[in-house]
Amino acid sequence: MDDVFDVIILGAGAAGLTAGIYSSRAKLNTLILNQGTIGGQMVLTNEIANYPGVETINGYVVANTMKKQAKDFGCQIKSNVKIAEYKFEGQIKSVKLEDGRIFQAKSVILAPGGKPRSLNIPGEEEFKGTGISYCATCDGEFFTGKELIVVGGGNSALEEAVTLTNYATKVTIVHQFSQFQAFEHAVQEAKKNPKIGFIMESELRGFFGNGMLEKVTIEHLPTGKLTEKTVDGVFIFVGYLPNTDTLKNIISLNDRNEIIVDADMKTNITGVFAAGDCNVKKYRQVTTAVADGSIAALSAAEYLLTIN
């Protein structure tokens, strides 16, 4: 069994890496255990243009810089781990991996982030990579000269729809409500783009094709009327789900499986904190995740002073 760390951070997105930077710089013996991609949702963003103090920067570059900062301050990072079991009660917390390794710490910061929400409708898995995509930056150019649908009504959906007009001849945004949830500037950018059309109060019901995506069915929600639409590709941006499945019955979650914390990022368990997109919150931005991570690390440091 390894030594007892001061802090174990679960997750290496913007919140987890920031917590790692703060706690290791405070000379706390810190370990980050990461199950997904280093950088989390940040690496999905080709260009971050609203991070204060930085004009524009690639999300992958930010993630790598944060990782380097954390490591330079002495933070250990173990990636590609699969967590099997948590024990958070008592002063010494432990995390057991599927390979049998056990790591212990006096405090834990949960920062598991979120994962893209899928539509879970017939044909979605079948046409992933042959017409269905979740990343405009990655796959947009494959749809040069093609007709696309973008599903969603938040900032990602509207901003990525505008990006996709660089490639596609026409982009139709399909959204379930009569209004968009995106910021007004993103809505206006989309509305003034002549290549973008809108189908409101509607949801996709199925994907169809022969090897490649050829058409979708769309339901108009107020009337229940189903229509078919021929399309070359569909990009899905319908938000994120918190990665808290394995934390159910261990930590207090709300009815959307988000972790309930106070202003100091404390959970219902003493010595366990949570930060980032996994928490109950309204706005999910890199800046809010970074803020959560900072607060969680400082709160953990304060907690350690009370028990040491």
Place this chain on the structure above:
Amino acid sequence: MKLLETAVHEIETAEELEKIIGENENVMVSCGRMGPMCIPVYDDMEELEEERPNIKFYSMAFDTPEAALIKNAPMCRGFMGLPFNVYYKNGKMVKTTSSIQNREQITSILDEYLSE
């Protein structure tokens, strides 16, 4: 010139790719970029390299013309999502997938197509 920042060995030329698939029984190549759909695949391959010594794992940059052998392969026709993951058995392309794959999806293909 290397274009990918991954621990999985990056194939840089078409000649190197042909040599590798000609000399090894089981080969997986992920042809992509440093994007959110590709990085998780490279991470899984890095881990699988230790667990599956009978299989050779490689990355290759999608944007180099040297990757034409993969991009233009008939089994990759219609692919519209990065990375293009290609699996070779005794020098022959036996399976391809497009876009992100999780560890279970990759190991399922390895078990079916590249087992002893």
